Amino acid sequence: MGAQPLMRIENLVKHFHVRLGAFGERAATVHALDDISFEILEGETLSLVGESGCGKSTTGFTLLNLHRATEGKVIYQGKNIVELDEKAMRPYRRQLQIVFQDPYSTLNPRMTVGEAVGEPILFHKLATKAELKDRIATLLADVGLPPRFASRYPHELSGGQRQRVAIARALACQPKFIVCDEAISALDVSVQAQIINLFLDLQQKYGLTYLFIAHDLAVVRHISDRVGVMYLGRLAELATREELFEHPLHPYTKALLSAVPEADPAHERSRKRQILQGDVPSPLSPPSGCRFHTRCPIAMEVCGKIVPDWREARPGHMVACHAVTEGLPG
Amino acid sequence: MMMANDIRPEPTPKTRERLLDVKGLTIEIETRNGPATIVDGIDLHVDKGETLGIVGESGCGKSLTMLSMMRLLPNKIRVTKGEANFAGRDLQKMSNSDLRKVRGGEVGFIFQDPMTSLNPVMRIGQQLAEPLIYHRGMSKAEARKRSGELLKLVGIPGAEDRLDAYPHELSGGMRQRVMIAIGLACNPQLLIADEPTTALDVTIQAQIVDLVKDLRDKLGMSVVWITHDLALIAGLVDRINVLYAGTVVEDAPVDALFANPSHPYTQGLLASIPKLTDERSTRLSSIGGTPPEPGRRPTGCPFAPRCPLAESICHERVPSLEGVSQGGAHRVACFVAQRKLEAA
Numbered sequence: 002m003g004a005q006p007l008m009r010i011e012n013l014v015k016h017f018h019v020r021l022g023a024f025g026e027r028a029a030t031v032h033a034l035d036d037i038s039f040e041i042l043e044g045e046t047l048s049l050v051g052e053s054g055c056g057k058s059t060t061g062f063t064l065l066n067l068h069r070a071t072e073g074k075v076i077y078q079g080k081n082i083v084e085l086d087e088k089a090m091r092p093y094r095r096q097l098q099i100v101f102q103d104p105y106s107t108l109n110p111r112m113t114v115g116e117a118v119g120e121p122i123l124f125h126k127l128a129t130k131a132e133l134k135d136r137i138a139t140l141l142a143d144v145g146l147p148p149r150f151a152s153r154y155p156h157e158l159s160g161g162q163r164q165r166v167a168i169a170r171a172l173a174c175q176p177k178f179i180v181c182d183e184a185i186s187a188l189d190v191s192v193q194a195q196i197i198n199l200f201l202d203l204q205q206k207y208g209l210t211y212l213f214i215a216h217d218l219a220v221v222r223h224i225s226d227r228v229g230v231m232y233l234g235r236l237a238e239l240a241t242r243e244e245l246f247e248h249p250l251h252p253y254t255k256a257l258l259s260a261v262p263e264a265d266p267a268h269e270r271s272r273k274r275q276i277l278q279g280d281v282p283s284p285l286s287p288p289s290g291c292r293f294h295t296r297c298p299i300a301m302e303v304c305g306k307i308v309p310d311w312r313e314a315r316p317g318h319m320v321a322c323h324a325v326t327e328g329l330p331g
Numbered sequence: 332m333m334m335a336n337d338i339r340p341e342p343t344p345k346t347r348e349r350l351l352d353v354k355g356l357t358i359e360i361e362t363r364n365g366p367a368t369i370v371d372g373i374d375l376h377v378d379k380g381e382t383l384g385i386v387g388e389s390g391c392g393k394s395l396t397m398l399s400m401m402r403l404l405p406n407k408i409r410v411t412k413g414e415a416n417f418a419g420r421d422l423q424k425m426s427n428s429d430l431r432k433v434r435g436g437e438v439g440f441i442f443q444d445p446m447t448s449l450n451p452v453m454r455i456g457q458q459l460a461e462p463l464i465y466h467r468g469m470s471k472a473e474a475r476k477r478s479g480e481l482l483k484l485v486g487i488p489g490a491e492d493r494l495d496a497y498p499h500e501l502s503g504g505m506r507q508r509v510m511i512a513i514g515l516a517c518n519p520q521l522l523i524a525d526e527p528t529t530a531l532d533v534t535i536q537a538q539i540v541d542l543v544k545d546l547r548d549k550l551g552m553s554v555v556w557i558t559h560d561l562a563l564i565a566g567l568v569d570r571i572n573v574l575y576a577g578t579v580v581e582d583a584p585v586d587a588l589f590a591n592p593s594h595p596y597t598q599g600l601l602a603s604i605p606k607l608t609d610e611r612s613t614r615l616s617s618i619g620g621t622p623p624e625p626g627r628r629p630t631g632c633p634f635a636p637r638c639p640l641a642e643s644i645c646h647e648r649v650p651s652l653e654g655v656s657q658g659g660a661h662r663v664a665c666f667v668a669q670r671k672l673e674a675a
Binding site (some may be wrong): 052053159161162189190191192193194195197198201216218219220222223256257259260261262263264265266267268269270272274276277279280281 | 388389503504505532533534536537538541559560561562563565566567586589599600601603604605606613614615616617619621622
């Protein structure tokens with residue numbers, strides 16, 4: 002692809018301190034993100050997949066400095082943005098946007114669509130009051146809504162239309178980068194396809210870079226350039242979409258892919274799934290060594306003791322697995 | 332009329348026994364502007380030993396139909412017409428005490444969210460024992476023993492030790508297994524699973540689908556699996572009913588539905604699932620617009636306003652479900668699809 006990195010994430014760590022017990026008498030640490038390093042290339046769609054609690058949303062939040070990173074760096078335009086305070090962060094906020102899963106809880110119910118979309122424009126002084134109305138109409142057109150929607154309230158809209166408004170609001174800032182945090186997960190299948198198409202169109206039109214956080218692998222396979230697989234706060238594997246779906250290396254990736262149903266009855270009836278036993282362990286006390294070793298079908302002794310290195314196993318194909326590193330079948 | 336080449340021969344229908352037979356069921360909701368129809372004269376049936384998938388988007392009435400059969404509808408929503416026969420008895424006319432024997436006894440339920448369906452202050456062993464004591468008249472000790480067996484059946488490790496756990500001590504996947512165990516406690520003839528995996532991760536979802544498949548084969552019960560995910564049930568069900576705006580728009584054996592979807596809505600749904608073979612970033616085909624709200628149902632075919640093939644008749648009259656393949660096992664409610672067949 003030869004694209005330049007837009008953002009470089011180096012050894013990012015995020016711990017949350019929580020209090021447990023009926024009276025909060027026990028302090029504990031949630032190891033939400035542990036030593037994550039990757040790059041996001043300009044103009045690409047990088048997806049993060051994994052099961053609930055694996056840290057994919059925390060990654061999105063932390064690299065936008067919405068959660069304070071515990072350790073590590075996020076380099077954007079030569080600056081480590083995770084150490085900036087709110088004021089110094091402001092110019093970057095405009096360029097780095099986020100779209101959430103539930104547009105109903107992110108849109109202010111007392112603001113019209115026009116006000117919601119216009120607010121960031123005025124805040125960042127991207128248009129004068131006189132130009133505002135036209136600008137809002139253009140943005141609504143970009144997301145496929147007629148201009149008359151500007152005077153409507155969120156409750157008058159369907160889920161798909163609300164998500165279009167949330168996207169228009171992100172676009173209003175003329176961003177370079179958008180984190181899509183489960184942005185299509187709450188939508189019905191037929192509407193989901195509309196919003197995926199919208200994301201693809203906007204990317205082409207404005208050269209946007211996406212970090213796409215999702216758990217639906219069929220969708221991820223459809224829209225991504227590269228895909229990262231996370232497990233319990235760590236990256237297990239990261240590769241181009243073709244590499245990852247056709248030559249998965251990490252045993253967790255393989256299990257995850259084998260669990261995805263295909264719309265093909267004969268294939269579904271005959272396929273032998275590789276079903277993982279048990280559940281994801283608690284991030285309060287993650288397993289030692291490789292965090293997947295408690296459920297891994299090919300775990301070795303070393304896996305419970307030493308954290309596997311994050312290494313390039315094939316060109317551009319990163320993986321953290323002792324078995325892969327040793328060239329064992331896996 | 333049934334001579335077209337593209338019609339594949341259906342296997343001769345076995346003489347099957349109807350377990351559940353819903354006829355002309357209409358459900359209305361009380362709104363500020365008067366009653367609005369949510370489910371419009373729905374017909375559906377499940378044979379003994381059959382697994383039926385009910386597919387549709389949110390608000391299409393798939394859950395309400397199943398809840399209404401058991402007379403579990405919330406206030407302001409009620410059945411105004413139709414009947415629901417289970418093993419030859421009309422559930423709508425049955426006395427409350429008879430119906431209680433059916434609920435949780437002959438018909439088991441699994442709901443989407445086990446955290447809200449399980450009692451948070453009751454140990455799971457007690458919750459499992461409840462239907463056994465109530466429906467089967469077991470003693471506490473017998474029920475506890477059977478509860479342990481049920482937990483083992485649904486694959487909970489250390490089953491007997493888990494009987495004294497509270498729901499919050501279990502993970503989402505384990506809680507759903509407990510729900511399944513409760514649903515199966517009295518060896519139901521019919522298990523109704525309402526989006527039981529929607530809240531679960533994909534690897535756990537696969538575990539649950541496989542578990543229900545195993546248990547069904549082992550126990551020989553009928554299953555109704557309600558979902559919005561066509562791919563998920565592809566390998567699980569025998570037959571699929573596609574619901575749109577409170578009506579069945581297509582009823583077909585699972586293979587026929589995927590190979591030869593006949594209703595434009597089914598075609599649209601299938602086309603909007605990303606395929607393995609797609610190039611990256613090819614536009615997905617999508618269905619424009621959104622489903623009608625209750626109270627704003629169009630006259631004529633409910634899908635007509637979004638349908639790429641709609642003709643004037645579609646906006647005027649409601650199509651009925653008619654057979655489009657030999658034996659009538661594949662049925663569709665669409666004027667255009669039905670006419671295509673007649674012309675062929």
